[in-house]
Amino acid sequence: MSSYTYRTYPYVRPAELDGKSVRRPVVIVGAGMAGPTLALALAEKGVPSVVLDEDDTVSLGSRSICQAKHSLETWDRFGIAGRMTEKGITWTEGEVYLRDKPVYRFNLAPEPGHKFPAFVNLQQYYVEEFLYERCAGEPLVELRHRNKVVAIRPRADGVAVDVETPDGRYTLDADWLVACDGVRSAVRHMLDLPYPGEVFHDRFLIADIRLKGDLPKERRFWFYPPFHPTNSVLLHRQADDVLRVDFQLGRDADPEEEKKPENVDKRLRQMFGPDARWEHEWTSVYTFTCRMMERFVHGRTIFVGDAAHVVSPFGARGGNAAVADADNLAWKLAAVIAGRAPAGLIDSYCSERRAASVENIRHSTRATDFITPKFPASRVFRDATLALARDFPFARSLINSGRLSVPTAHTGSPLDTPDRDNDWAGGPPPGCAAVDAPLGDGWLVDRLGRDFTVLTFGPAAAIPGARSVSVEAEELAQRRYDARPGTTYLIRPDRYVAARWRTFDPQAVQAALDRALGKEPTC
Amino acid sequence: MLKRTSNLARPDEVYNAIVDAHKGLDDEQARAFDARLILLLANHVGDEAVIREALAAAAAPAIDGGNGVV
Ligand SMILES: Cc1cc2nc3c(=O)[nH]c(=O)nc-3n(C[C@H](O)[C@H](O)[C@H](O)COP(=O)(O)OP(=O)(O)OC[C@H]3O[C@@H](n4cnc5c(N)ncnc54)[C@H](O)[C@@H]3O)c2cc1C
Numbered sequence: 001m002s003s004y005t006y007r008t009y010p011y012v013r014p015a016e017l018d019g020k021s022v023r024r025p026v027v028i029v030g031a032g033m034a035g036p037t038l039a040l041a042l043a044e045k046g047v048p049s050v051v052l053d054e055d056d057t058v059s060l061g062s063r064s065i066c067q068a069k070h071s072l073e074t075w076d077r078f079g080i081a082g083r084m085t086e087k088g089i090t091w092t093e094g095e096v097y098l099r100d101k102p103v104y105r106f107n108l109a110p111e112p113g114h115k116f117p118a119f120v121n122l123q124q125y126y127v128e129e130f131l132y133e134r135c136a137g138e139p140l141v142e143l144r145h146r147n148k149v150v151a152i153r154p155r156a157d158g159v160a161v162d163v164e165t166p167d168g169r170y171t172l173d174a175d176w177l178v179a180c181d182g183v184r185s186a187v188r189h190m191l192d193l194p195y196p197g198e199v200f201h202d203r204f205l206i207a208d209i210r211l212k213g214d215l216p217k218e219r220r221f222w223f224y225p226p227f228h229p230t231n232s233v234l235l236h237r238q239a240d241d242v243l244r245v246d247f248q249l250g251r252d253a254d255p256e257e258e259k260k261p262e263n264v265d266k267r268l269r270q271m272f273g274p275d276a277r278w279e280h281e282w283t284s285v286y287t288f289t290c291r292m293m294e295r296f297v298h299g300r301t302i303f304v305g306d307a308a309h310v311v312s313p314f315g316a317r318g319g320n321a322a323v324a325d326a327d328n329l330a331w332k333l334a335a336v337i338a339g340r341a342p343a344g345l346i347d348s349y350c351s352e353r354r355a356a357s358v359e360n361i362r363h364s365t366r367a368t369d370f371i372t373p374k375f376p377a378s379r380v381f382r383d384a385t386l387a388l389a390r391d392f393p394f395a396r397s398l399i400n401s402g403r404l405s406v407p408t409a410h411t412g413s414p415l416d417t418p419d420r421d422n423d424w425a426g427g428p429p430p431g432c433a434a435v436d437a438p439l440g441d442g443w444l445v446d447r448l449g450r451d452f453t454v455l456t457f458g459p460a461a462a463i464p465g466a467r468s469v470s471v472e473a474e475e476l477a478q479r480r481y482d483a484r485p486g487t488t489y490l491i492r493p494d495r496y497v498a499a500r501w502r503t504f505d506p507q508a509v510q511a512a513l514d515r516a517l518g519k520e521p522t523c
Numbered sequence: 524m525l526k527r528t529s530n531l532a533r534p535d536e537v538y539n540a541i542v543d544a545h546k547g548l549d550d551e552q553a554r555a556f557d558a559r560l561i562l563l564l565a566n567h568v569g570d571e572a573v574i575r576e577a578l579a580a581a582a583a584p585a586i587d588g589g590n591g592v593v
Contacts, residue, residue: 376550376553377542377545377546381541385538387583391580392527394527394528394529394531398534398538400538403535
């Protein structure tokens, strides 16, 4: 049925079953999008980890298809983003239709000069496949399939993890346990932690199909299209000539009926006409929730990705947030494990990524409320917006079919040093993601270190514990960083700006670096 | 002249503030709320010609959600 061949990744009998047990600095539960990303980010900083996954293959179903620029930049550090862009579909434009008429068009990449596009559409199974392959070539990552976590025992300085395998059970002792085990997180249940949030009742049908012909590359979203007049439809292309068609079904739809191939085909036939031919790739009827844990860090157990927060699919924020979580946590864990930063640094993972989650949930909830209005007045306003959209451009900008994932800011994080100079007219302020720009015949993102980077517009500046990148005459970079001669940025390993100045002052940079590592200020 | 292009720095914020203000109101309450809101905004706009233009624009055919009828 599927065009994708699911490989089976071999189970290897763990040494612990034969009595060889060593304490691990980091044990990761779950090899979805977050787990292997975290393991590879730790490995590039020299920290070994074990990743445990209960099954032996990649994501069943294409699930997350829109891989955002910031995620691609993260994966590029591991050398796999090139494969992803090659295999996937690069797109920047989206079109919103009312009935059969286009009413709103957006372009997510208004200007060139970035190594990666705003989005590459690639099915989650490919993303995981590329991650798994990269893990296999990384001696510091041990990815163990068919290793299911069945119990955990938190201790003051670590966590004991009970793991079930086809050959029986064993225990792993970890300094840190990171739960990347998805929305139904087993670890969260084991610790009996609540997962508060909002449940949405509208049902949606995903029909991923392989369709031959000239497929549109842009994202298309219809309100009340002629082929599905009561609700909305989303169409998006993926690799291998696969299309995602997402039908809003309403609250009363019967999932079992809707899933039947003949019923799915009937809907598709109305959409694509009598001559179209397709094969089914993946079908799923879903409802969704927006939830977030109160704290992502519980002693030595840390929650990442869907285990910690979950949003609706509109906006492509789930998988991309999971990757951003992993990147935010990796350098902090590495710094704490190396004794370079106090353990309290880990708490900033919670505050920063919770802020991101709040933002993601807000966006996702709004898009959801627009697509599936919850009360009469919200429907009235939604339909009024659509009605005005044809003639009034302002109304088009209010149409919300999902505001697509961009790196979230964590303004006010205790790790950031607020601006001291007050003449910034642009550039990413502290707490925002660094922006890419062409540098020579390469890219700024390629020059950023695995560790901290001091980016100076002028002569190179040496700061212990940071890589120095000097930019002399690069117009686009200067503009994107609102730079003048002397302008200096301190950029974290996860490519977020920690501080910036108009002039290079080594003491100020050192103090900002200490602060970004969660150290007590020395003066 | 009635502005046709976006005049809001944060359109999503304003849209959601307006919609959320209707939460929990029944139909009649919502209409009374909207009436007060329109009068407040009209007074703020101040320009009768613009208000008349907006009245004409708003009177254009409405779409009917759900049934696909214009
Ligand atoms: C229909 C749909 C469409 C989506 N579209 C998008 C999109 O376009 N863009 C986007 O960014 N996101 C999208 N998402 C969301 C995205 O799929 C998730 O946010 C993402 O997979 C989260 O990654 P994760 O690593 O946190 O969890 P998962 O990918 O769910 O991984 C969890 C892993 O943990 C393992 N596991 C669970 N329990 C145990 C245990 N006890 N022991 C060992 N292993 C265990 C599982 O086997 C699994 O591999 C979509 C989701 C759905 C359902």
